[in-house]
Amino acid sequence: MQPRFLLIHVICLLAVIRLAKTDLVKDFRPPATPLLLLNPTIQVWSKGDRLNDVPTSHWIESQNMSLVGLIRINNGSKILRFMGVTDESIEPMRQIQVRVQPTQTLYVFQSEEVELNLTFIQPAFMHSLELSSLPLGYLIHSVRSLSSEQEISVQIYIEISADFVVNSLANDQVVWEEARPGEHRWQSYSHAPFQTHGDRIKPDWGYFYVASRSRFLRDSTQVNASLSRQAFIQGTFNLPQRDDSQGPRSVQNGYPASSFQFDYGQMNQNSNSYSSFLVLFHDEQLSINFFSNYQRPYWTKIYTNAQQLLDAAFQRFSDIQDEANQYDKMLIDRYTNVAGDEYATLLSLVHRQVTGACVTVWNDERQEAWSYMKEQSSDGDVSTVDVISPAAPFFLTLGPEYLRRLILPLLAYSNNETYVRYKLPWTPHHLGDWPVCSILSQEQEQMPMEETGNMLILLAAIAQRQSKQIDYLQPYVPLLQSWADYLNDSLPDPENQLCTDDFEGPSAHNANLALKGIIGLGAYSILLSMGLGNQSQADVYMKQAVDFAYAWTLLDWNGQDHFRLQYNASDSTWSQKYNMFWSLVIGLDDVLFGELRIRDIELAYYEKKMNRFGLPLDSRGALAKLDSSMWIAAMTRGNTEQRQQIINNLYTFAHSTPTRIPLSDLYDTTTNEAVYFTARPVLGGLYALDLLAI
Structure with a gap:
């Protein structure tokens, strides 16, 4: 560990912050x-x-x-x-x-x-x-x-308590030891990596240490x-x-x-x-079973064993504490200057919620670091593409390389570099059941246009923020072209399928989903122009995306004041067109939609549809998503009044919801109650305003 860890670009971000009084809301009450x-x-x-x-x-x-x-x-x-x-x-x-x-x-x-x-x-x-x-x-x-x-x-x-290391209080037993005075180790007696998997699990493998040298x-x-x-x-x-029996003993x-x-x-x-x-x-x-490739935590690449890491943790405590103070102050100052203290308070609340859903491993076969994300509470899937995608503003702002590492396992699986053969023409939904990657093509929750658009957009956004460093994508040129061709063949009118709002069920002719596909096709054109192809190829795909955007307006316009939920739906239906946010992220808003005024028309219409606690996802009900709502706020650009109204709604939900769980991303805009989802990393999407501000 080094005594100072701020990178030059982070220090530069601090330097451009206006000199102003910045802080968090003093009386904020987190839901958890x-x-x-x-x-x-x-x-x-x-x-x-x-x-x-x-x-x-x-x-x-x-x-x-x-x-x-x-x-x-x-x-x-x-x-x-x-x-x-x-x-x-x-x-x-x-x-x-x-x-x-x-x-x-x-x-x-x-x-x-x-x-x-x-x-x-x-x-x-x-x-x-x-x-x-x-x-x-x-x-x-x-x-x-x-x-x-x-x-x-x-x-x-x-x-x-020893309940840190058991999945079931009733059935699991623990053993313990004192490695050194003041240094305690606990483990589940079963200690069987990857035997327990899924969503609602606590660790029943590995070792948990707690120590003091004060x-x-x-x-x-x-x-x-x-x-x-x-x-x-x-x-x-x-x-x-100390009880020297060392167990095993039930925690109860x-x-x-x-x-x-x-x-x-x-x-x-x-x-x-x-x-x-x-x-x-x-x-x-062992952190991840990637199709029978057992992958170790990344720190084992640096430290010989847990004892060496613990020694370093004590030796560098003062440096890490100083770094935490500097890092937090820099971010809080920046977030406050972007959109005020309520915005800074929300982003501070979800920072560890995002990182806590991820692990980074060392891939011995590839000799490189990979990262994985768990779809907390909603399914327990490994590296769900439409969970990584909404979380991406967090990573694109604070660590694009981390996001690239999250993409690497998905590329390898999609490209048939595992013993399981992936046979579909679109991007997979996820890799398996946490922490085991073993899913077959036919077992996927299929979201063809959603995940394909997501992956191409994320790859373009990462490349733009990493100085067009795309050499790692060269082995995947045929794969990416097959994904782009799937979008090209499926647009401008998506078939009946799921989108990321899968709790609403599948729908045909979904207007917001079509926007994801159109922007994804434009993202592929960006990648081609960076060197994955040639400029003439890039121009062909971009023209297709522009044509599809124009066709979209004709198919979805209700003839009066907004665009519909689906092409064939009644004129009174509507939906948040939050996917347009991604055209701003990768710089295609003017190219695809500049003359069509879609964003201006939609934003004006949303002001009529606000409920007491926020803007619903669409005309089917009162549910809202925090991540996509913040994308709408980011789309307002110069309309600071509308932007602040959305931020205030989301802050009010977090501050006063009666549902006391780690911040949910799904809530009822009439009751302010959370709806099931909890502790999910998708709330990295709240960083949308910060992403567009830098």
């Missing part, structure tokens, strides 16, 4: 607060207003990942709870602030005697391949006295949580002796946990603030 999102299976959230209101948990309903924090003041005269819940009747400490930044979540608690600051940090810096790939986080606490009259004593207790660490133990907790509450300065049998006690001795108002931190790290050992 991200704490540690190390990868798709280790995800810790707080789903209450305060960190000590509810147990900390996974995004999966009723699946705890339990963190407990207690503070003892004046040798037990006062015991307060600042994190999680316990069976014991312990008064909660007063929480006075929670602040969610891109890579950090910060809490402030107070009693009459003490102020306690609690910070969760993840090095999810998108310009750093190494750091963004680490399934590692820090839990930091600092205390200072508020007492001006006398010295007080302070001890801190933090507990991490000079204030008085004691640590691995024993039933109730025993160590009671010892702390009763004022014992040493925790119960006494709830074994790692417990740490920090002793700060006597302090007063003139004393310095004292702090310590824990490192939490998940060593999956």
